[in-house]
Amino acid sequence: MKRILLPAGGAVLATGLLAAGLAGTAQAASDIASDPLAKNAEVATSIAKYWAESNGAALRAAKESNVWDSKDVAKLKSTGGYSADTKPGVVAPIGEEKKTATKSQNVNMPKTIGKVFFINSKGERRWCSATSIQSRYRNLVATAGHCVYDTAGNSDVMSKWVFVPGYYQGKTPFGIYVGKQAFTHYDFDVYEDYDRDYAFVTVYNGIKFDGAKTVTKSEFDAFKGPKFVDEKDVKVTKDEYEKWVGTTGRVGKVVDEVKPQTTGPEDNRGVYTPLEVSEKAYNDAASVGGPTVIKVGAQAFKTTTLVSKEEAAAYKGPGNAYEDKANGQWKIDRYYTKQWVIPGKDAEYYIIESRYIIVPVTDAGRLGDNVGGQGFAYNQPTGKYVRVFGYPAAAHPDGHKNFTGITPKWCYGKTTAKTVGSAAKKIEEHIALKCSMTEGADGGPWLLNYSNAKRLGYVNGVVSTFNDQDGNDRVDYISSPYFDGETNSVYKAAANVWSGKITG
Incomplete structure (x- = not known):
């Protein structure tokens, strides 16, 4: 297994993880990097509010991650067989849906998938794909490392990071889950090694912003949650306008008379x-x-x-x-x-009618309790069938745009039997799958043994790169880091950390 040599005196991150009751060797601890996202409930509430304000305007304005541009869509080369560093292992999923088996070829989308939204170092609103994954406190999200760390900027964590399962055009059916702590491999955090392009993020209990209601101005001013003013112009007579201005002190709008x-x-x-x-x-x-x-x-x-x-x-x-x-x-x-x-026109008089709207905040509960969580698998044989889910949106290198990013898509097939690499991306140990999904799907889960009836499987990879194997300027393969024992160490560290709720 490839290891990047640390510089003399190189610091080891994730101190305190073992003290928190996490079992592991010194070698396993050195694989783990951890950084805070929202340090406390107050910060988390402000982040959720940012994305929810004005009926999800910020969510709708976000674009796909934009880490890979068309010049990055390169050809993968075989690098040999994988080398399992420990015995194979699995963690069972949670939240099985009781569905009868069916012979239909339709794919039931898992409830666990959604989008992660964040602000990058350029101040841009972006998103990736992700999934809820099994953990001790049912509070964990799996995605790509580059969807958590800003590799194109200052290599720091993204800001205002949230997960929205089941996201659809500004709607948050299960709530908004604010990221609390990000866990990645040390080599990705420090060296941007894309052979370790995966991340596991603990999230607070979800927040729901349901039931917008109209209130008085004083109630609006006192409310601390998401709120907005809905204003519209109402046409009135001159007498009504003058009475309104004299009573309220507010100035409306007058469209002056135009003489013939x-x-x-x-x-x-x-x-x-x-x-x-x-x-x-x-x-x-x-x-x-x-x-x-x-x-x-x-x-x-x-x-x-x-x-x-x-x-x-x-x-x-x-x-x-x-x-x-x-x-x-x-x-x-x-x-x-x-x-x-x-023709001329008589003067028109308008007053401004304001509706003061607040959006009450409620605790949506734990992520895994609401949508379930996929299982986890590592050190598995390659060349196995997987089903990959994501929200592709970007155009192909030739400009052709197959996807919108509005709804999730999927790919199905056998992974490459041998590991693959890309010199341009310094990748040596990825596995690949034939698939035409484009950027926006990055971070989406590769699910081993996916049950269409239960909508559950085992996360055995995440979408990392997009590739063109036949040279026709179209994405035809995607790749993922190989999940091994070191991946399991990062996952275990994240899977045993509690988050809590951020609102009563």
Whole structure:
């Protein structure tokens, strides 16, 4: 098994692990690196709140991990057979679902899988795939090491790290589980050795942000959890607006009056609008030859209407009401200018209607109690069938985009019988699987002996790299570190650490 030589005086991490009651040799302890994520309940609550605010806006804004770019999609080379450093071992899963066996080829997605969200050193919101895994306190997540440590930045742990099982478009059906402590292999933590690209993270009890409710302003101000103000403009009369401003002291919005503007017939903004005028105005607008256009924007015409004597007496317009004695009739002559007007608009008044919304916080309980936990297997023979789950999202190197990252996908097949490596990534002891999933699936579990009925198996790897074996600029293989006895040491250290809850 490959070992990276430590520099003289190199520090050994994970002190105190053995004192916490964890059994292991000095060699096993030296394999383990551990770093805090959220140090206490107050910090954890603020992290969960960050992701949950505004109906999960930060979750929806996150993108796939973006550790591997298209230049990193290289070809793997065989490096030989694996060398088990201890006897093979397994840890049974928890939370078996009681389902009858079926001959259907449909794959039942495990409840344990989800996404881990975090902020990298560039301040970007990113995510990877992950799974709940069996542990003493039912509080453990398995994923890739590069989904916990920022290898592209300062090699420190990612910030605001959370796990959301069953995640779907901002929804957190089982709650948000904030990372408490990250456990990795020392060689990955210190040397970024991708032969050890795995991590086990303890998480606090989940937090649920369900049942958003509208409250008063004073209740809103006093509430310490996630909250937001929903505002909308409501159109009112001028009197209602002035009363509202005078009562509340708040300023709304006034859309000013726009006066009509006369234009010409050639202006497509204009609307034909006849205007009744006096006989003199009509004569000024009309030529001697009749009512024709004599200036841009105006055309005159006249109408004569038969009316009763009473109607003629009641007429108060600018035209002429008169008696046609020769014919014994009463008439009204009306005079119009035919013009084009760009319509105006009356002033509009709006007040701002605010709804103060809080999102009560409740304890969702332990991760394993809610979604179960996959088993764990190490030092297993290669060339075995596994089923891999993840949320692929990135495009292939040629730009083709097969996946969206919205829903989980899976691959199934035999792993390579021999270990594989990549000089570009300094990898010597990975196992590979034919699979076209792209980045976003990294951190997803490789499940040995997966039961479609129970939706459970044994984590025997995690997606680490994406590779192009036939050189057509498409991902066709993925790879995982080989899980051996040293992996088991890291897992055991994490699996025996308690987390607790962060809200009452």
